[in-house]
Amino acid sequence: MNLFDIPFLVDNFLALCRGIPLTLQLTVLSVSSGAVLAMLLAGLRLSGNRVLDGLARGYIFVFRGTPLLVQLYIIYYGLSQFPELRRSFAWPFLREPYWCASLALCLNTAAYSAEIIRGGVIAVPLGQIEAAKAYGMGRLTLLRRIIAPQALRLMLPAYSNELILVVKSTALASTITMMEVTGIAAKLISASYRPVEIFICAGAIYLLLNFSITRLLRFFEHRLSRDQRPHVVATGEQA
Amino acid sequence: MTDQTRIPAVEIARLEKCYGPLKVLHDVSLTAQPGEVISILGASGSGKSTLLRCVNMLEVPNAGTVSIFGEAYRLDQRPDQPARVVDRRQLQRLRSQATMVFQSFNLWSHLTILENLIEAPVHVQGRDRKACIAEAEALLERVGIADKRHAYPAHLSGGQQQRAAIARALAMHPKIMLFDEPTSALDPELVAEVLKVMRDLAAEGRTMLVVTHEMGFARDVSSRVVFLHKGYIEEDGTPADVFSHPRSERFRQFISTHAH
């Protein structure tokens, strides 16, 4: 082990960087589809209908209660056991590790995000919702104009946490042959037998990615919470 | 004022409201003619808020009807089921004619004061944004907080928030205004500024239903006073009449405990 072998570190760091696009793809794909599914699940949780609520609860229970790696293996190795599925239109996707990893990450993050969204929605003050109703707002307008903007701000800190977890979870895709950052790291190690240096480089890349994501979200949070900050009133205009 | 041929602004007929086994309104009937200012008095828990909230169906009564300018809310009041509103379109239309001012203001905290004022006119009534902004600025001027138009609710004092909330209600061009203890959450020195705005509105001839503990307002500003006790109307008359010749013993006690 030699942490001062700068040329070696640079070479491998650059090699690992070629995994970033795939890591980001897996993240973006699973986070965006997961967000849609999460909104649906949160909607079911908040529907007030016992059956729908129960369904969503069950889903969340299962996906939060089992390891992501197990979910990933079940999807990648398990689904091919069903001949019906092998004949279906989805098979060309489901036999690809890329789509299996995205699917597992999506299903998993949806379970966590649904609870984050639900928490944001129920934290919107009831009086403000009542005021909107009293002013004749319909359900959709109420959701879009009053609940969503406030819930978004309330859930952002918890959600940025979830995003970081997803970025790190993409590393598991390497176990089903994906050549994202961790996958490339494993390959480089088997060639050079210098795991410490290479894993440090890989760790640095994840840190960098997550640092950018946190900054971006902090910026959004700052913009969305203008009304919470003490007196920075009346931008642009003189009093 | 009491021209019998006119359509009443609000007509509440034989209203009953239950929360589970607890009946909080018993056969309440109350009619407000256009331009009337009715103060609703009563001890805590007597059902004042519930009655007011039935006028815009924030609470749906289990029996009885509520009409706004002759149009009754269409309700499903079958027994053994929660009462509910049938026609959401109608509900939204009638609600925007009878806007409510709340005890705890309930301004939308993510919007500036100006945005609060134009929110419902633009997104519920579909009016032109520019015109709404101009009008909102005039309204803020009128309630004396024009300088706060770009501030967020959290940056205003209670009295300023309540004046903003009244301006928000006015921006809807309501024919009827409902006030639920609009000054109860305010420090004593802030009450006067809100009452002044309400006095001006009353003088303009707006129909107002005001739940209040402010005896001065009830006595001097309202054209009628209603006293609720345990969900029954026990007094209903002009302030002069009711305050000088109270028929109900409980109202007599109520006046004596609330006289300053």
Ligand SMILES: Nc1ncnc2c1ncn2[C@@H]1O[C@H](COP(=O)(O)OP(=O)(O)OP(=O)(O)O)[C@@H](O)[C@H]1O
């Ligand atoms: N959502 C509810 N669920 C159950 N009971 C309720 C509910 N809202 C009100 N009540 C009950 O109904 C009765 C009347 O309440 P209401 O709020 O109308 O009284 P109020 O006259 O406005 O009192 P206050 O002066 O304290 O505001 C009370 O006994 C109260 O406990």
Ligand SMILES: [Mg+2]
């Ligand atoms: Mg009340």
